[in-house]
Amino acid sequence: MTALTAVRSRATLSTPGSVPYARPMGAPLTDSALMLRYRDGDTQAFEVLYRRHNDALYRYLLRLSLNRDVAEDVFQEVWSKIIKARHRYRPTAQFRTFLFRVAHNCFIDYLRRNSRHTQTSAMDPDSRPDPGVEPDQAAEKSLARRRLEAALETLPVEQRDAFLLHEEAGLSIDVIADISGVNRETVKSRLRYASNKLKAALIEPAKPTERRA
């Protein structure tokens, strides 16, 4: 890939856990630049873009839907829409914002289409053991994961959505408000409620549960 002039994006480079890109001669391409290159026919640019955001998006949809099959369906639908809309893409906002807005809308559409969406957790965390993790740690992790899922299940979908957009997507309050179609204060109150509930479910009861494990 030839080095093109690009603006370094804090959102792109500061996401923790993201694959550290080797710093080539030029700065890495921004998400918008990659999307525009894909629009012009560069499939490798799309792959780079995809690899940057796929895991965060997947986890967002997984936690939001609490159902692996639903998460995968919506995940595929989101990327299909982005692929089809590539000719209309205009870099008016950050690509991440655009991506999670599409994901949020797709999930809402899914809920409307399937009004009897059950929020029972159809995820089997034990089926995907984390590579390179000791069995004891894996068991502990599995337990913690189940607790988190149970705690997330107790949250209303709006609070869960705001929480995940904040934590998984790393979006700001204003962007979350824009995506959700509510005002800033509503988002803040949702995040506070979500945080309190999760804290009560995860941190405080964790000690007695760990003793049992």
Add this chain to the structure above:
Amino acid sequence: MKKDTRNEQLIDPAISDHLKTVYGETTPADLDAAILREAKRAVRADTRRGAAVAWFRPLAFVATVALSLAIILEFGESGILAPAADPNRAAPPTSNAQPAAMPDPASGNRNQATLDELKRQEKSPAGARQPANAAAATDAGPPEQASRSKLQPEQPSAEGAGAGEAFTVESEKAMQRLQVLDADRAAALPSRAELAARDSAPAPAGPAASSTAACPDAQRATPDAWWQCVEALRKSGQDAAAEREIEALRKAFPDFELPL
């Protein structure tokens, strides 16, 4: 993790850490492969579509040009685009045009008789015109000759240039009257069946039966009834027909005082 730096920490950091520790899930490999395949397929489809579209534009342009030429040639050959040969034909008949005289009231066809007269007059020398009646004092030469005079303005006149100009003016007037007659005759076409029936019956003594009359013959029998018909025509807005009926009424019953 991105925090809203402008506000207090909305999410407890312990929860964020817990989230990161517990969840490290990644997208399934088969899902990744499916989406990347779809992305490549979309670009390939674009390329194919682009190649097809690349031909469409020049092809569409050529087709448009060919169609336009074909239309122009077709209309040119059929003469639709050619200039009118006889400018007199384009002159629309005026609504106030008075019908020609009825040279032979007994003929049952006023217009046809007038045309016959005009044709007879065509054979007479230019300038020597006999108007059919007082109302048609502006009658001019035969329309065919008038049209010919229009096309050939240098046609020599027996009485010199002055008479030739007068002849031209008169011929124009005759042409206009002929157009009026043609319009009247065209309007009277549906009633030809009535004419045939009327011809077989004996002609009425009073006003002549007319195929182009707006008033029925029954009302034309008496002047009062005829006048009522004229008034009805006026009320319905058929002023031209009313004028024609008045003219005919005057000729048929010259002693009848029109209540105007």
